[in-house]
Amino acid sequence: MPRKRTLGVLAALAVAVPAAIVHAAGLSLAAAAPAAGGVYTLVPGASGKCVQAPSTASGALLAQAACAAGNTAQQWKAITAGNGYFLTNVASGLCADVPSGATTNNLQLQQYACGSPQTNRVWNFTASTAAPGKYRVTNAATGLCLSTRDGSTAGNNPIVQETCADTARMQIAVNPVGGAPSTSPPAAGTPTVAKDGTGRYSTVQAAVDAAANNSVITIKAGTYREIVTIPATKPGLTLRGLGTSASQVVIVNNHSSAGGYGTSGSATVFVNGPDFRAVNLTMANDYGEGSQAVAANLNGDRGVYDNVRFLGNQDTLLVNRNRHYVVNSYVEGTVDFIFGSGTAVFHNSAIHQRRSTGGPITAARTDPAVAYGFLIYRSTVTGATDNTTQLGRPWGPDAQVLYRESTLSATIRTAEPWTDMSGNVWENARFREYRNTGAGATVNGNRPQLSDAEAATYTPQRYLAGTDGWNPI
Secondary structure (H helix, E strand, O other), X not given: OXXXXXXXXXXXXXXXXXXXXXXXXXXXXXXXXXOOOOEEEEEEOOOOOEEEOOOOOOOOEOEEEOOOOOOHHHOEEEEEEOOEEEEEEOOOOOEEXXXXXOOOXXXXXXXEOOOOOXXXXXXXXXXXXXXXXXXXXXXXXXXXXXXXXXXXXOOOOEEEEEOXXXXXXXXXXEEEOOOOOOOOOOOOOOOOEOOOOOOOEOXXXXXXXXXXXXXEEEEOOEEEEOOEEEOOOOOOOEEXXXXXXXXXXXXXXXXXXXXXXXXXXXXXXXXXXXXOEEEEEEEEEOOOOOOXXXXXXXXXXXXXXXXXXXXXXXXXEEEOOOEEEEEOOEEEEOEOXXXXXXXXXXXXXXXXXXXXXXXXXXXEOOOOOOOOOEEEEOOEEEEOOOOOEEEEEEOOOOOXXXXXXXXXXXXXXXXXXXOXXXXXXXXXXXXXEEOOEOOOOOOOOXXXXXXXXXXXXXXXXXXXXXXXXXXXX
């Protein structure tokens, strides 16, 4: 059926914030570059883990580990050395060093006695243009950049030097000690937000407004009826629920397109900042049925949603633009409840059609020049009734959606799981399946399948890599 969307509203959301505005607001970390005497943690954007010295021994090889507040092995003091800095480990007193000053690509870095300012222990910081607020950390002797090997998220992954590129594994968050990196666990004691007044703030938005870049906002169990906007000028924010499950921290409102907000403007949570993370919480719109009512509107690039519930009816989750990774999560709705022009991977997640009469799950509007839209990967699809739910329909003529290695229950309309939309014919869209299982996973002429050879280019990593090699998997 025709969609009651104002395309101009969606287009307006895609306008990038001018760099001049970012700097004028004083919110870019580029204005607070590492300074002599400062103590910092170094966090590669690809992994979210901290660069760590594993011992106090000279020659010990550097690796990454989960960030932990107060761990001095993960703290590095910047000390002026020539035209750059020594990075001296607080625990060991030794400096980050390129062994013998070798120019070998992917050589693992070590710590070594600082001594005189030999250039293989001198580092410079260059602001990233692709990831505002982060830096490339370059060795003065070799001209190569500090990196986490292959962008791995594994603990104890080697910290290496690599030919410089503005990619996630070499985009380093340089966090002053005292402002926790975005991946650190919730601090004990006072939560950032608590509805009952026991936190520093009583609303999530107040905490966001006060937060520094790359910081964690912890939220005590409760229901927060408000609209939350993560600004484009605040990269690296994390919202982390402190409940024992995602259902215990609920951010909810009830705006809808019928209320004059438009579809995209009806969201409860607007994520405009890059490198955003949400963990262990719920984003919901409880308007009810009868109009588009968005729970979350995702815009900022490289967003990660881990153990998050997205609850709504029609148009629950708007993947408006850029790349997003949704893992160990739950999405619920009635019509087109995963939709938009962006790219998203839903991994090990549950997708539920709540309406007894069924409806389409996805409504992608993928740009024809973009290879990847939505990937439902190793996830589970369920519904209120059997043989009523459709895998999707094309909001745009070149919509791209793949259900891969997922369990499709009997709720799927097996004979005709795809349908047309607003003059867009589903057969002309890029709709595919691959090795799905379950009662709703039959194969017939209305269910195009990827070949094994094609499947090699439709992995979660390919969907999310972009031009910067981002790999949150």
